[in-house]
Amino acid sequence: MNAAPGRAYDIRPLGELMGAEIEGLNLSEALNATTINEILDAFLDHHVLVFRNQNLTKDAQLAFTKYFGEPEDHVHRTPSGKILPPVHIVNNLDPSGKPTSKPYTTGNYHWHTDKSYHAVPSLATLLHAIELPPAGGDTLFANTRRGYETLPEETKQRIANFRVVHSWEASRRNTGNAPATEAEIRDRPPVTHPLVRTHPSTGKKTLYVGMHTSHIEGMPESESRALLDSLATHTTKPEFVYTHNWRAGDLVMWDNRCLLHRADANYDMDKHRRILYRTVIKGSLPF
Protein backbone atom coordinates (compact mmCIF):
# COMPACT_ATOMS: atom_id res chain seq x y z
CA MET A 1 0.00 0.00 0.00
CA ASN A 2 1.22 3.55 -0.66
CA ALA A 3 -0.19 7.09 -0.80
CA ALA A 4 -3.68 6.89 -2.26
CA PRO A 5 -4.74 9.86 -4.46
CA GLY A 6 -6.00 12.65 -2.20
CA ARG A 7 -4.54 11.00 0.91
CA ALA A 8 -2.12 13.13 2.88
CA TYR A 9 -0.07 10.27 4.31
CA ASP A 10 2.00 7.34 3.04
CA ILE A 11 1.96 3.72 4.21
CA ARG A 12 5.29 2.12 3.26
CA PRO A 13 6.07 -1.55 3.99
CA LEU A 14 9.31 -2.06 5.93
CA GLY A 15 9.87 -5.59 4.65
CA GLU A 16 8.15 -8.78 3.63
CA LEU A 17 8.09 -10.27 7.14
CA MET A 18 6.23 -7.45 8.91
CA GLY A 19 6.20 -3.71 9.49
CA ALA A 20 5.01 -0.58 7.70
CA GLU A 21 5.81 3.05 8.36
CA ILE A 22 3.19 5.74 8.17
CA GLU A 23 4.30 9.29 7.52
CA GLY A 24 2.26 12.48 7.20
CA LEU A 25 -0.41 11.71 9.80
CA ASN A 26 -0.78 13.75 13.00
CA LEU A 27 -2.16 11.38 15.62
CA SER A 28 -2.97 14.17 18.05
CA GLU A 29 -5.74 15.36 15.69
CA ALA A 30 -9.13 13.66 15.36
CA LEU A 31 -9.13 10.93 12.69
CA ASN A 32 -12.01 10.18 10.34
CA ALA A 33 -13.52 6.72 9.79
CA THR A 34 -11.72 6.23 6.45
CA THR A 35 -8.32 6.83 8.03
CA ILE A 36 -9.10 4.55 10.97
CA ASN A 37 -10.15 1.77 8.57
CA GLU A 38 -6.99 2.23 6.50
CA ILE A 39 -4.89 1.98 9.66
CA LEU A 40 -6.76 -1.17 10.68
CA ASP A 41 -6.23 -2.77 7.25
CA ALA A 42 -2.52 -1.92 7.36
CA PHE A 43 -2.32 -3.29 10.92
CA LEU A 44 -3.69 -6.67 9.83
CA ASP A 45 -1.43 -6.77 6.76
CA HIS A 46 1.81 -5.66 8.45
CA HIS A 47 1.38 -6.47 12.21
CA VAL A 48 3.71 -3.59 13.25
CA LEU A 49 2.86 0.01 12.31
CA VAL A 50 5.42 2.77 12.83
CA PHE A 51 3.89 6.26 12.90
CA ARG A 52 6.71 8.74 12.35
CA ASN A 53 7.14 12.27 13.74
CA GLN A 54 4.54 12.23 16.51
CA ASN A 55 4.54 14.41 19.61
CA LEU A 56 1.72 13.06 21.74
CA THR A 57 0.69 13.94 25.25
CA LYS A 58 -0.56 11.03 27.38
CA ASP A 59 -4.14 12.17 26.79
CA ALA A 60 -3.61 12.28 23.01
CA GLN A 61 -2.08 8.78 23.04
CA LEU A 62 -5.05 7.50 25.04
CA ALA A 63 -7.51 9.13 22.63
CA PHE A 64 -5.72 7.54 19.63
CA THR A 65 -5.65 4.15 21.40
CA LYS A 66 -9.43 4.29 21.96
CA TYR A 67 -10.09 4.32 18.20
CA PHE A 68 -9.08 0.65 18.18
CA GLY A 69 -10.61 -0.74 21.37
CA GLU A 70 -10.75 -0.58 25.14
CA PRO A 71 -7.51 0.38 26.94
CA GLU A 72 -6.25 -2.16 29.51
CA ASP A 73 -5.12 -1.55 33.05
CA HIS A 74 -2.03 -3.28 34.42
CA VAL A 75 -1.62 -5.71 37.32
CA HIS A 76 1.82 -4.43 38.33
CA ARG A 77 1.76 -1.95 41.22
CA THR A 78 3.95 1.06 41.93
CA PRO A 79 6.20 0.74 45.03
CA SER A 80 3.42 2.50 47.01
CA GLY A 81 0.87 -0.12 45.88
CA LYS A 82 -0.96 1.95 43.25
CA ILE A 83 -2.28 0.36 40.03
CA LEU A 84 -0.60 1.84 36.95
CA PRO A 85 -2.77 4.21 34.86
CA PRO A 86 -3.87 3.22 31.31
CA VAL A 87 -1.04 5.31 29.84
CA HIS A 88 1.94 4.14 31.81
CA ILE A 89 5.63 4.70 31.34
CA VAL A 90 8.13 2.06 30.26
CA ASN A 91 11.55 3.11 31.49
CA ASN A 92 14.88 1.98 32.94
CA LEU A 93 14.88 4.34 35.92
CA ASP A 94 15.34 3.64 39.61
CA PRO A 95 13.06 5.37 42.17
CA SER A 96 15.42 8.40 42.20
CA GLY A 97 15.20 8.74 38.39
CA LYS A 98 18.65 7.32 37.58
CA PRO A 99 19.09 4.82 34.72
CA THR A 100 19.58 1.24 35.88
CA SER A 101 19.77 -2.30 34.50
CA LYS A 102 18.30 -3.85 37.68
CA PRO A 103 15.80 -6.66 36.93
CA TYR A 104 12.78 -4.50 37.82
CA THR A 105 13.50 -2.45 34.70
CA THR A 106 14.19 -5.38 32.37
CA GLY A 107 11.01 -7.51 32.48
CA ASN A 108 10.20 -6.28 28.96
CA TYR A 109 13.64 -7.39 27.69
CA HIS A 110 12.47 -11.05 27.53
CA TRP A 111 10.36 -12.41 24.64
CA HIS A 112 6.66 -12.11 25.43
CA THR A 113 3.23 -11.24 24.12
CA ASP A 114 1.50 -8.61 26.23
CA LYS A 115 -0.74 -9.73 29.05
CA SER A 116 -1.01 -13.37 28.02
CA TYR A 117 -1.50 -13.95 31.78
CA HIS A 118 -4.98 -12.39 31.38
CA ALA A 119 -7.98 -14.62 30.65
CA VAL A 120 -8.67 -12.19 27.79
CA PRO A 121 -5.22 -11.02 26.67
CA SER A 122 -4.21 -7.97 24.66
CA LEU A 123 -4.96 -7.26 21.06
CA ALA A 124 -2.41 -4.51 20.49
CA THR A 125 0.17 -2.38 22.26
CA LEU A 126 1.17 1.21 21.44
CA LEU A 127 4.56 2.55 22.48
CA HIS A 128 5.60 6.18 21.95
CA ALA A 129 9.24 7.26 22.24
CA ILE A 130 9.68 10.08 24.74
CA GLU A 131 13.41 9.81 25.53
CA LEU A 132 15.81 7.45 23.75
CA PRO A 133 19.41 6.41 24.35
CA PRO A 134 21.87 7.86 21.80
CA ALA A 135 21.94 4.46 20.06
CA GLY A 136 20.32 1.06 20.66
CA GLY A 137 17.38 0.33 22.95
CA ASP A 138 15.65 -1.27 19.96
CA THR A 139 12.46 -3.32 20.12
CA LEU A 140 12.49 -6.74 18.44
CA PHE A 141 9.37 -8.40 17.02
CA ALA A 142 9.12 -12.10 16.12
CA ASN A 143 6.49 -13.44 13.73
CA THR A 144 4.76 -16.36 15.50
CA ARG A 145 2.70 -17.29 12.42
CA ARG A 146 5.93 -17.93 10.52
CA GLY A 147 7.18 -19.81 13.56
CA TYR A 148 4.14 -22.08 13.52
CA GLU A 149 4.09 -22.60 9.74
CA THR A 150 7.74 -23.68 9.64
CA LEU A 151 7.42 -26.37 12.33
CA PRO A 152 7.74 -30.02 11.21
CA GLU A 153 4.31 -31.59 10.53
CA GLU A 154 4.78 -34.08 13.38
CA THR A 155 5.41 -31.25 15.87
CA LYS A 156 2.29 -29.43 14.63
CA GLN A 157 0.25 -32.57 15.21
CA ARG A 158 1.79 -33.22 18.63
CA ILE A 159 1.11 -29.72 19.98
CA ALA A 160 -2.24 -29.15 18.23
CA ASN A 161 -4.40 -29.46 21.36
CA PHE A 162 -1.98 -28.50 24.12
CA ARG A 163 -3.08 -25.86 26.59
CA VAL A 164 -0.58 -23.66 28.40
CA VAL A 165 -0.82 -22.07 31.84
CA HIS A 166 0.24 -18.39 31.83
CA SER A 167 0.58 -16.35 35.00
CA TRP A 168 1.94 -13.10 36.33
CA GLU A 169 3.59 -15.16 39.07
CA ALA A 170 5.47 -17.30 36.49
CA SER A 171 6.40 -14.17 34.57
CA ARG A 172 8.04 -12.60 37.61
CA ARG A 173 9.94 -15.85 38.20
CA ASN A 174 10.99 -16.27 34.55
CA THR A 175 12.41 -12.73 34.43
CA GLY A 176 14.36 -12.99 37.70
CA ASN A 177 12.15 -10.38 39.38
CA ALA A 178 10.88 -10.06 42.94
CA PRO A 179 8.02 -12.54 43.44
CA ALA A 180 4.50 -11.39 42.56
CA THR A 181 2.73 -9.93 45.59
CA GLU A 182 -0.35 -11.57 47.10
CA ALA A 183 -2.53 -8.72 45.80
CA GLU A 184 -1.14 -9.21 42.28
CA ILE A 185 -1.75 -12.98 42.39
CA ARG A 186 -5.29 -12.38 43.63
CA ASP A 187 -5.89 -9.88 40.81
CA ARG A 188 -4.40 -12.12 38.11
CA PRO A 189 -4.69 -15.83 38.97
CA PRO A 190 -3.18 -18.30 36.44
CA VAL A 191 -5.08 -18.77 33.16
CA THR A 192 -4.78 -21.30 30.33
CA HIS A 193 -4.62 -20.63 26.59
CA PRO A 194 -4.15 -22.84 23.53
CA LEU A 195 -0.49 -23.28 22.59
CA VAL A 196 -1.50 -22.96 18.94
CA ARG A 197 -3.71 -19.91 18.65
CA THR A 198 -5.86 -18.88 15.68
CA HIS A 199 -5.70 -15.19 14.82
CA PRO A 200 -9.35 -14.02 15.07
CA SER A 201 -9.12 -11.68 12.05
CA THR A 202 -6.83 -13.54 9.63
CA GLY A 203 -7.65 -17.14 10.64
CA LYS A 204 -3.89 -17.96 10.62
CA LYS A 205 -2.40 -20.21 13.30
CA THR A 206 0.31 -18.79 15.58
CA LEU A 207 2.45 -20.01 18.49
CA TYR A 208 1.27 -18.48 21.76
CA VAL A 209 4.36 -18.69 23.98
CA GLY A 210 6.78 -16.34 25.81
CA MET A 211 7.96 -15.37 29.28
CA HIS A 212 4.51 -15.32 30.90
CA THR A 213 4.13 -19.10 30.43
CA SER A 214 4.31 -21.46 33.39
CA HIS A 215 3.77 -24.96 31.96
CA ILE A 216 1.77 -27.12 29.56
CA GLU A 217 -1.26 -28.65 31.25
CA GLY A 218 -0.80 -32.30 32.19
CA MET A 219 2.90 -32.46 31.25
CA PRO A 220 5.83 -32.88 33.67
CA GLU A 221 7.40 -29.52 34.41
CA SER A 222 10.87 -30.10 32.93
CA GLU A 223 9.49 -31.61 29.70
CA SER A 224 6.99 -28.78 29.48
CA ARG A 225 9.63 -26.05 29.99
CA ALA A 226 11.94 -27.64 27.42
CA LEU A 227 9.16 -27.74 24.80
CA LEU A 228 7.98 -24.16 25.50
CA ASP A 229 11.58 -22.90 25.35
CA SER A 230 12.33 -24.75 22.12
CA LEU A 231 9.19 -23.33 20.44
CA ALA A 232 10.07 -19.82 21.63
CA THR A 233 13.66 -20.23 20.37
CA HIS A 234 12.36 -21.46 17.01
CA THR A 235 9.90 -18.60 16.44
CA THR A 236 12.42 -15.92 17.50
CA LYS A 237 15.13 -17.03 15.06
CA PRO A 238 16.66 -14.01 13.27
CA GLU A 239 14.84 -14.82 10.01
CA PHE A 240 11.47 -14.33 11.75
CA VAL A 241 12.48 -11.10 13.52
CA TYR A 242 12.09 -7.41 12.65
CA THR A 243 14.23 -5.03 14.70
CA HIS A 244 12.77 -1.60 15.25
CA ASN A 245 15.47 1.08 15.59
CA TRP A 246 13.61 3.85 17.34
CA ARG A 247 13.62 7.41 15.98
CA ALA A 248 12.55 10.46 17.98
CA GLY A 249 8.78 10.88 17.58
CA ASP A 250 7.98 7.27 16.69
CA LEU A 251 4.76 5.68 17.87
CA VAL A 252 4.74 1.94 17.23
CA MET A 253 1.56 -0.15 17.36
CA TRP A 254 1.74 -3.94 17.13
CA ASP A 255 -0.46 -7.04 17.06
CA ASN A 256 0.03 -9.21 20.15
CA ARG A 257 -1.93 -12.07 18.59
CA CYS A 258 0.74 -12.99 16.02
CA LEU A 259 3.98 -11.56 17.45
CA LEU A 260 6.35 -11.90 20.36
CA HIS A 261 8.41 -8.84 21.25
CA ARG A 262 11.16 -7.67 23.57
CA ALA A 263 13.33 -4.62 24.15
CA ASP A 264 17.03 -4.98 23.38
CA ALA A 265 19.60 -4.09 26.05
CA ASN A 266 22.01 -2.99 23.31
CA TYR A 267 22.83 0.28 25.08
CA ASP A 268 24.34 1.19 28.41
CA MET A 269 21.26 0.80 30.60
CA ASP A 270 23.09 2.13 33.66
CA LYS A 271 23.99 5.34 31.85
CA HIS A 272 21.28 6.28 29.34
CA ARG A 273 17.58 6.86 29.90
CA ARG A 274 14.97 5.10 27.73
CA ILE A 275 11.41 6.35 28.33
CA LEU A 276 8.28 5.50 26.35
CA TYR A 277 4.54 5.94 26.90
CA ARG A 278 2.64 2.68 26.64
CA THR A 279 -1.03 1.86 26.10
CA VAL A 280 -2.50 -1.60 25.60
CA ILE A 281 -5.82 -2.59 23.98
CA LYS A 282 -7.99 -5.43 25.28
CA GLY A 283 -8.38 -8.38 22.92
CA SER A 284 -10.64 -11.43 22.81
CA LEU A 285 -10.59 -14.96 24.24
CA PRO A 286 -7.88 -16.97 22.42
CA PHE A 287 -9.05 -20.09 20.52
Ligand code: SIN
Ligand atom coordinates in the same frame (compact mmCIF):
# COMPACT_ATOMS: atom_id res chain seq x y z
C1 SIN B 1 6.75 -3.87 26.00
O1 SIN B 1 7.15 -4.98 26.29
O2 SIN B 1 5.55 -3.62 25.93
C2 SIN B 1 7.76 -2.75 25.78
C3 SIN B 1 8.82 -3.14 24.83
C4 SIN B 1 9.96 -2.16 24.81
O3 SIN B 1 10.29 -1.58 25.87
O4 SIN B 1 10.57 -1.97 23.77
